[in-house]
Amino acid sequence: MAPLTSIRTSNGKLEIVNQLLLPHTTEYIDINTIEEAHDAIKTMKIRGAPAIASLAALSLSFHISNALAATPSPEFLTSPESLKTYVEPILSFLYTARPTAVNLGAATRRLSKKLQTSFVAGTDVRTIAQQLADEGKLIADEDVGRNEEMSKWGGDWLLKRVGDEGSASGLNVLTVCNTGSLATSGYGTALGLITYLHESGKLDKAYYTQTAPYHQGSRLTALELQTLKIPSVMICDTMVGSLFQHYKIHAVAVGADRIARNGDTANKIGTYNAAVLAARHGIPFIVVAPISTVDLDVADGSGIPIEQRPPLEACLVRGALYTGAGDATNEQAVVMITPRGLDGIYNPSFDVTPAELITAIVTEKGVAVKKPGEVTFDLSGIV
Numbered sequence: 001m002a003p004l005t006s007i008r009t010s011n012g013k014l015e016i017v018n019q020l021l022l023p024h025t026t027e028y029i030d031i032n033t034i035e036e037a038h039d040a041i042k043t044m045k046i047r048g049a050p051a052i053a054s055l056a057a058l059s060l061s062f063h064i065s066n067a068l069a070a071t072p073s074p075e076f077l078t079s080p081e082s083l084k085t086y087v088e089p090i091l092s093f094l095y096t097a098r099p100t101a102v103n104l105g106a107a108t109r110r111l112s113k114k115l116q117t118s119f120v121a122g123t124d125v126r127t128i129a130q131q132l133a134d135e136g137k138l139i140a141d142e143d144v145g146r147n148e149e150m151s152k153w154g155g156d157w158l159l160k161r162v163g164d165e166g167s168a169s170g171l172n173v174l175t176v177c178n179t180g181s182l183a184t185s186g187y188g189t190a191l192g193l194i195t196y197l198h199e200s201g202k203l204d205k206a207y208y209t210q211t212a213p214y215h216q217g218s219r220l221t222a223l224e225l226q227t228l229k230i231p232s233v234m235i236c237d238t239m240v241g242s243l244f245q246h247y248k249i250h251a252v253a254v255g256a257d258r259i260a261r262n263g264d265t266a267n268k269i270g271t272y273n274a275a276v277l278a279a280r281h282g283i284p285f286i287v288v289a290p291i292s293t294v295d296l297d298v299a300d301g302s303g304i305p306i307e308q309r310p311p312l313e314a315c316l317v318r319g320a321l322y323t324g325a326g327d328a329t330n331e332q333a334v335v336m337i338t339p340r341g342l343d344g345i346y347n348p349s350f351d352v353t354p355a356e357l358i359t360a361i362v363t364e365k366g367v368a369v370k371k372p373g374e375v376t377f378d379l380s381g382i383v
């Protein structure tokens, strides 16, 4: 079975798979408006840094394409000025859906720049609108090819680093959250690296944390690995230390939502814990992400905005009803696992792993490592 992708575009329709219902129910939702795209991102029906940027870009692209095809033509297509006045607030609105992943801001800024350049060039309104729609599609399409590139860079680098140690039985790699085809436009970043090792016959097992409270690991990564027939082992988030004590793990590979200029990296909550433990056990810790995830405007991790999710989300577990026979029904359930009315709940969606704990940052351009004796990266040269 082909891996699930988060976004489907066919017959002029923009749809996403509702990730809140996976793995037991595969439901596609139509995204007909900018508001629906914003809501899907905010409520995490779609999530993962590249995927949310792709949806934002595509929602504008579809909106403009539909407007271009409509008769009578909507008012905002009267002049370049009216188009600009109409589109700029849409881009600002989409940008507010989630704050940590830089990709969303990078996509909206890129569309804004495209609009500005065409505007200054004095092109007619329909041409500007078409260019904007094309740019939106391009943002989504670019993701797959670069994921394959970074996965190969990272996989080959790791094989070289591990050398003979892993060659006999293959490598064991731990990952956090979900960075596969559901989080991107296809193939994945850290999960792409794992897939590449598997396809090269060099992977023993993929290990992944459940990734509470949203359970991207146990719901989404589990499903992707199962679909790809990659041998894998799920662990609870609390078991990383135990895993490192009792099993030979060759690397930890994670994605990123934003990487500061010095290499400090924001990723799903729990990533920092895994990095501290990896350092303690001398296990290489690899961040795999597109160049666009590097935010040169942010000097270090203290400047990365960390999204706080609604407290209630940490009290709930989502899934399908269990039949008691090792199986589940398709009936969805949301279960509260805390007493009602808890007043103290800390629920950050991401944490920052300091560069010091990161062995390598892998992008589609190659592998960045720190200079000998340094504790941070200088990423200004790779963007």
Ligand code: MRU
Binding pocket: 047, 048, 049, 050, 101, 176, 177, 178, 179, 180, 183, 184, 188, 189, 190, 216, 254, 255, 256, 257, 267, 268, 269, 349
């Ligand atoms: O809250 P989420 O599920 O959007 O968080 C996702 C992650 O932290 C991913 O690791 C990151 O976005 C990289 S996805 C290729």
